[in-house]
Amino acid sequence: MKFQHIAFALAFLTLFSCGTTQNNAMINNTETTSENSITETHWVLETLEGQKVNAMQHGDKIGFTLHTNENRISGYSGCNRFFGNYSLKAGNRISFSAMGATKMACPEIGVDESKFFEVFNLADNYSISGDRLSLNVGRGAPLAVFKKAKPAAEPITEKYWKLKTLEGQDVKMAKNQEREMYFMLKTDDNKVVGFAGCNTFSGNYTLEKGNRIRFSKLATTLMACPDININEAEFLKIFELADNYTINDDTLTLNVGRRAPLAVFEAIILIKKHQ
CATH class of the missing domain: 2.40.128.270 (Lipocalin)
Known part of the structure; x- marks a missing residue:
């Protein structure tokens, strides 16, 4: 009889232990799911x-x-x-x-x-x-x-990013400026291309986990635009300093560390002209 009681007790403890383990696993999964979702x-x-x-x-x-x-x-x-x-x-x-x-x-x-x-x-x-x-x-x-928020339909690449603010200041096109300042990340060979206000520029970029980004080997054309009042060097400096980015809907910010954004860009839809 004692043996039967001991066996029953062990069986009960085993079931209780399994149930507790399952419950703990469910709790842990719930917490993990909750954290991942936020x-x-x-x-x-x-x-x-x-x-x-x-x-x-x-x-x-x-x-x-x-x-x-x-x-x-x-x-x-x-x-x-x-x-x-x-x-x-x-x-x-x-x-x-x-x-x-x-x-x-x-x-x-x-x-x-x-x-x-x-x-x-x-x-x-x-x-x-x-x-x-x-x-x-x-x-x-x-x-x-x-x-x-609904996730962006497309990632950071293959988008036309028009400059909105530079170091916290709104950006407007200067008189006689050919087009707005922008950049695009091309997936072919990880190339970045853009326009700095007078000259076009190109180079390379790398993307890593955690919204990390790096630009390298930037080069520009050597046009002189004396009639355009714009500081290209200030804009191009962004790509030298930036090490991370954030995207909220159609707005992109390039940042360095945890500081305020270096620049804010807006995604523009390009309309192809039919020949």
Whole structure:
């Protein structure tokens, strides 16, 4: 009888142990899935302090992306680009630190940037429901709700990237300028080609995981354009310094480290002319 009781107890413990292991595995998988679903995804602002907002401000949408590379956060607040660090822990815990932003002035903005930045200062946990992400503090109502942005239909390559801002300043075509400043990454032989305002340029590029990018062997034509007031060297310096990039819909930023973007570009659809 004792043997039977011991055997039964062992069987029960074995089943309990298996069940616990399976449950732990399910919990771990849930946490992993949750973490994977929040990172490397662009989240567009939908509500702030319970109020519906228009995320589209000054040609871009307010939102952010959590990059797994060095736990970086980058985003757009309606006027300025911001960046910093984040930390994820078990139980959907999240915190943000070392936050910084550009210092552009935009008087006609539809969202209070200070309230938006306060979300990242206060948030200590998050929740996901479908394609919605909520940043919360404690068990209170969400500080802000974001919607998962649709992924870009095409990658960074084979797109015509028109220059929008250079070192935080809006760029306009100079008088007598032939065309706008731009660049394209051609998949053939990893070639970069573009126009710097007076001269065309070309070179090589490499792409790596974590949105890393490097340019090399850049060369330009040697045309002189005395009637065009533009500093080509300032634009070309971007390709020497840039080591990473971010893409939000049709907007591309070239960056160096965790600093403010060196330049912001807009994807332009080229229309082929029929002969």
